[in-house]
Amino acid sequence: MRKRLFLSFLAIILLTLLLSILSVNFVFQKHFSDYLARSTEVTLEQLPERLSSSFFSHGCWNSDSLYNIAHSLPFGTHIVIKEPSGKTILTLINPMESMLKNDPGLWMDMGLNYTIEEWKNKTLMISGPNGVFAVAEVRYPARARVLNPADQSFISAIYQSLFLAGALALIIGIILSYWISRRLTSPLQGLTKAVQRVGEGSLDEQVPVTTKDEVGQLATAFNGMAENLKKQGRLRKQFTADIAHELRTPLTSIRSYIEAFQDGVLPANKENLAIINEEIERLTRLSSDLKDLNVAEMGALRPYLTQVNLSALIDKTVNMLSPLIQEKGISLAWHKPESTLIEGDEYLLTRLFYNLLHNAYKFTESPGKIEVQMELRHQEALITISDSGIGIPEEDLPFIFERFYRSEKSRSRETGGTGIGLALAQQIALLHQGTLTVESCPDKGSRFMLLLPLTIREKSTSV
Numbered sequence: 236m237r238k239r240l241f242l243s244f245l246a247i248i249l250l251t252l253l254l255s256i257l258s259v260n261f262v263f264q265k266h267f268s269d270y271l272a273r274s275t276e277v278t279l280e281q282l283p284e285r286l287s288s289s290f291f292s293h294g295c296w297n298s299d300s301l302y303n304i305a306h307s308l309p310f311g312t313h314i315v316i317k318e319p320s321g322k323t324i325l326t327l328i329n330p331m332e333s334m335l336k337n338d339p340g341l342w343m344d345m346g347l348n349y350t351i352e353e354w355k356n357k358t359l360m361i362s363g364p365n366g367v368f369a370v371a372e373v374r375y376p377a378r379a380r381v382l383n384p385a386d387q388s389f390i391s392a393i394y395q396s397l398f399l400a401g402a403l404a405l406i407i408g409i410i411l412s413y414w415i416s417r418r419l420t421s422p423l424q425g426l427t428k429a430v431q432r433v434g435e436g437s438l439d440e441q442v443p444v445t446t447k448d449e450v451g452q453l454a455t456a457f458n459g460m461a462e463n464l465k466k467q468g469r470l471r472k473q474f475t476a477d478i479a480h481e482l483r484t485p486l487t488s489i490r491s492y493i494e495a496f497q498d499g500v501l502p503a504n505k506e507n508l509a510i511i512n513e514e515i516e517r518l519t520r521l522s523s524d525l526k527d528l529n530v531a532e533m534g535a536l537r538p539y540l541t542q543v544n545l546s547a548l549i550d551k552t553v554n555m556l557s558p559l560i561q562e563k564g565i566s567l568a569w570h571k572p573e574s575t576l577i578e579g580d581e582y583l584l585t586r587l588f589y590n591l592l593h594n595a596y597k598f599t600e601s602p603g604k605i606e607v608q609m610e611l612r613h614q615e616a617l618i619t620i621s622d623s624g625i626g627i628p629e630e631d632l633p634f635i636f637e638r639f640y641r642s643e644k645s646r647s648r649e650t651g652g653t654g655i656g657l658a659l660a661q662q663i664a665l666l667h668q669g670t671l672t673v674e675s676c677p678d679k680g681s682r683f684m685l686l687l688p689l690t691i692r693e694k695s696t697s698v
Contacts, residue, residue, distance in 0.1 A: 248408035252401050259397060267390070275309045275375055282371060283359045286316070291363060296325060306330055312375040319367060353377035422450050426457055438465040482521075485514035524655040527586075527662075538580030538666050540691065545575045545584075545616055546609060552588040553607060556596060564601030570608050575616055577689045579667050587663040590656035591620045591683050599624035599680070614689050621682040627675035635673065636661040668692060 282304075289300040296316075305327045308314070314327040355377045361369040422445070429440045440461050444454045492511050495501035553569045560567050595605045603623045610617050627635060636657050664671040668688050675681035 245409060245412050248405065248412065252404055252408070256397055256401055260394075263393060271309070275312065278307065278309060279312075279357060279359070279373055279375065282314070282373070283361050286361050286369070286371065287363055290361075290369075301325070301327060302330065309375065312373065314374075315372045316361070317370050317372065319370060324369065419450065422446075422454060426454060429457065429461075433461055433464065438468055478525075482518070485517050488514050521655070524659050527659060538583050540578055540580060542576050543579045543581045543584060545577050545579075545618075545687075546572050547574065548581060548584055549588055549607065549609065549618065552585060552592060555589070556592050560596050560605065563596065563599075565596065565599050565603045565605060568604065568606040570606075572609050572611075575609070575611065575689075577616060577687060578691050579687070583663045583666065587660045587685070588618075588620075590660045591685070594656055595620055595622035595624065595681070595683075598622065603680075612686075616687050616689060618685045618687070619682060620685075621680065623680040626677040626679050626681055627673070628677055629675075632673060632675060636671070 285304055289304060290296060293300060305314075306329060308327065308329045310329055310332050312329065316324045316327065318324060353376070354374050357373040357375070359371040359373060360367045361371055422442070426442055429442050433440050438461060441458050442454045444451050444458070489511050492501065492507060496503045496507075501507055550569070550571055553567065557567060592605070592607070599605060599622045605623075606619075606621045608619045608621075661671050664685060664687070668691055670686045672684050673681060674684070
């Protein structure tokens with residue numbers, strides 16, 4: 236990549252340099268040609284006065300004076316001086332041009348162009364004290380393409396300067412192209428090696444972030460991705476350990492009871508069979524919750540939306556758990572409001588409130604208290620479930636909605652928690668375009684706040 240980037244920069248520099256030189260050459264040629272044309276016109280405008288001054292200062296056409304005048308004439312300019320009657324007096328031409336004309340090879344050696352395609356003609360009146368005493372018929376190039384040696388030397392100096400400037404710019408461009416390509420590709424090469432190591436299983440890779448540009452943003456994104464992969468790896472291992480524990484515990488209990496039945500240690504009576512049935516129901520709930528959670532996280536759980544009486548649904552859930560709560564010696568306060576209709580899936584919402592209430596029941600000891608409240612806020616319903624239980628440590632709050640995450644795992648297992656209920660509740664809330672948040676303080680209790688819209692904005696129910 237570094238080579239391609241270097242060659243790309245170099246190609247851009249060469250193209251830019253070439254276009255710049257061509258543009259400068261075009262502009263220079265045009266402006267210099269205009270300058271030569273203006274110089275020719277100015278010289279010819281001054282010619283009558285110079286010829287008149289030369290004639291009257293010498294009293295005749297002096298050859299030395301005429302030679303000086305002819306030497307200043309632009310190349311290609313031919314002047315025929317005549318009397319007013321039309322008789323030719325003399326002809327003027329630049330002596331240098333006359334010499335070069337006699338030896339065309341010198342023109343080529345000096346790089347001059349003597350080909351003239353178009354001519355202009357001009358008649359100039361040469362006046363004295365008594366009026367016009369001569370006429371100058373001038374023929375000169377229509378386009379200033381003929382250059383004298385001085386002009387050619389100036390042009391050569393300009394082109395040499397352009398060449399040197401272009402060569403210097405090219406050298407600097409090559410150095411800068413190499414430096415920039417190396418500076419851009421070095422972090423990418425380091426990032427590529429880090430990606431390869433991550434692909435080989437090394438999830439502790441982090442690359443230095445030295446800039447704030449796109450490369451720096453890419454490095455930051457990679458570091459975040461590597462950290463997330465590392466976290467997901469830990470969660471995957473924890474998930475494997477937790478699911479093994481959750482399956483092993485009831486299966487071990489069931490196996491122990493069956494072996495006791497077979498050995499005649501315990502009778503297969505109603506009480507013992509009820510314990511086995513509870514363990515089987517625990518496995519069934521775990522399987523059902525885990526399946527629904529996976530389907531919801533994949534966005535494939537499709538709720539059946541109907542008009543649900545939310546206050547009646549919560550009331551039914553509260554009545555369902557009231558015997559367990561009262562048996563544990565916990566007081567329950569449910570401030571039932573008037574009927575409130577929302578759009579939702581009655582079965583999923585029942586599971587949501589059951590999980591939240593059962594969670595409060597599990598982690599609250601006698602003489603504790605559970606309080607359920609509901610209030611309307613514009614087009615939303617806010618349901619609050621508070622308890623006076625053991626609470627949640629502050630460092631655990633960001634993770635409690637992750638599957639199989641449990642604060643104080645040994646205590647959680649004693650109460651029979653699987654670590655799936657809150658994760659499933661969060662997904663159900665998202666399916667209904669709601670939000671589920673929590674506030675908690677250790678040893679003082681927790682408060683879960685569920686905000687549900689009365690009407691789902693879109694019928695698309697994917698999470």
